[in-house]
Amino acid sequence: MNTTNSRYSLAFPNPKPILGMLHLSGGTAAQKLDIAKQELADLRGGGVDAVVVENYFGDKDDVRSVLEWLEGKYPDLTVGVNVLHDHRMAFELARQFRINFIQMDSVAGHLDPVADLDFAEELQALRGQVDAALLGGVRFKYQPVNSGRTEEEDLLIGQGRCDAFVVTGTATGEETDIAKVERFRSVVGNDFPLLIGAGMTVQNAAAQLAVADGAIVGSYFKDTHVDTGRVLAAHVHELMHEVETARSQAAPREGALR
Numbered sequence: 379m380n381t382t383n384s385r386y387s388l389a390f391p392n393p394k395p396i397l398g399m400l401h402l403s404g405g406t407a408a409q410k411l412d413i414a415k416q417e418l419a420d421l422r423g424g425g426v427d428a429v430v431v432e433n434y435f436g437d438k439d440d441v442r443s444v445l446e447w448l449e450g451k452y453p454d455l456t457v458g459v460n461v462l463h464d465h466r467m468a469f470e471l472a473r474q475f476r477i478n479f480i481q482m483d484s485v486a487g488h489l490d491p492v493a494d495l496d497f498a499e500e501l502q503a504l505r506g507q508v509d510a511a512l513l514g515g516v517r518f519k520y521q522p523v524n525s526g527r528t529e530e531e532d533l534l535i536g537q538g539r540c541d542a543f544v545v546t547g548t549a550t551g552e553e554t555d556i557a558k559v560e561r562f563r564s565v566v567g568n569d570f571p572l573l574i575g576a577g578m579t580v581q582n583a584a585a586q587l588a589v590a591d592g593a594i595v596g597s598y599f600k601d602t603h604v605d606t607g608r609v610l611a612a613h614v615h616e617l618m619h620e621v622e623t624a625r626s627q628a629a630p631r632e633g634a635l636r
Contacts, residue, residue: 385510386511386542388478388511390456390479394590394621395427395428396427396428396592396594397429397458397592397593398426398614399432400417400421400431400444401596402432402436402441402444403608407440411447413608414444420611423615424615425615426618427592428455428456429457431444431460432460433460434605438467441467442471445459448475448476456479457477458479459471460480460483465480465482466504468480469505472508473508477508478511479510479512480511480512481513481594483519484514484518485501485512485514485536487524487527487532488523489525490524512541512542514536514539514540516532516562517529517532518575519548519552529565533566534566541571542570542571545562546575547576549576550576550597551603552576552577559572559586572589573592573593583620584623587621599613599614601613
């Protein structure tokens with residue numbers, strides 16, 4: 379097994395992991411931390427495999443605050459970070475705290491060829507400074523396509539820059555097209571992990587996990603099933619029940635990691 383897949387397997391030992399989002403909602407810094415603590419308890423209680431601390435509603439200081447609170451707690455918890463619009467900060471935090479993985483919305487395709495050369499060199503250096511796995515996006519929601527390359531070319535380039543791809547549709551909460559996942563699979567092969575990045579629900583979990591290696595879930599876990607809501611324990615239990623059923627029924631793909 380190569381180094382890339384070793385990093386992924388170390389971060390996610392369970393088959394078809396589910397990563398729950400901490401969006402850091404709230405009016406003040408103290409409220410954001412309090413809400414994150416409660417939502418983390420509900421996510422852990424419901425059986426998610428990992429959490430992603432993201433400045434979706436909060437800011438970079440809120441991300442740091444949650445990570446500082448988490449440090450030394452829950453040694454069994456797999457922790458990830460996504461600092462939107464500032465991947466350098468994400469790697470800085472991974473050097474300072476116990477971070478198992480970093481999520482980046484785009485690792486290839488979003489820059490013009492000249493800027494992409496500098497980006498690739500910087501990303502390689504940053505990855506060499508941490509042990510965390512990197513989950514990256516190609517043709518990710520809200521990301522531009524400026525490379526001038528085909529999707530296949532960007533996927534092959536991106537495959538060398540991260541440890542797994544996160545696949546989405548065009549918007550938060552929008553169901554990820556299975557055909558897109560299958561298209562990515564045809565390029566990267568069975569031994570490179572693909573995670574659903576948006577739109578997983580109780581209704582589609584089995585179908586999506588039949589072709590993907592796991593998922594990041596945000597909106598469905600909320601009381602409103604919309605990103606602006608609050609994590610509701612019942613929704614976590616509901617989806618994780620479907621996930622466990624899908625895991626028990628899934629036959630490993632030939633050559634797949636698990």
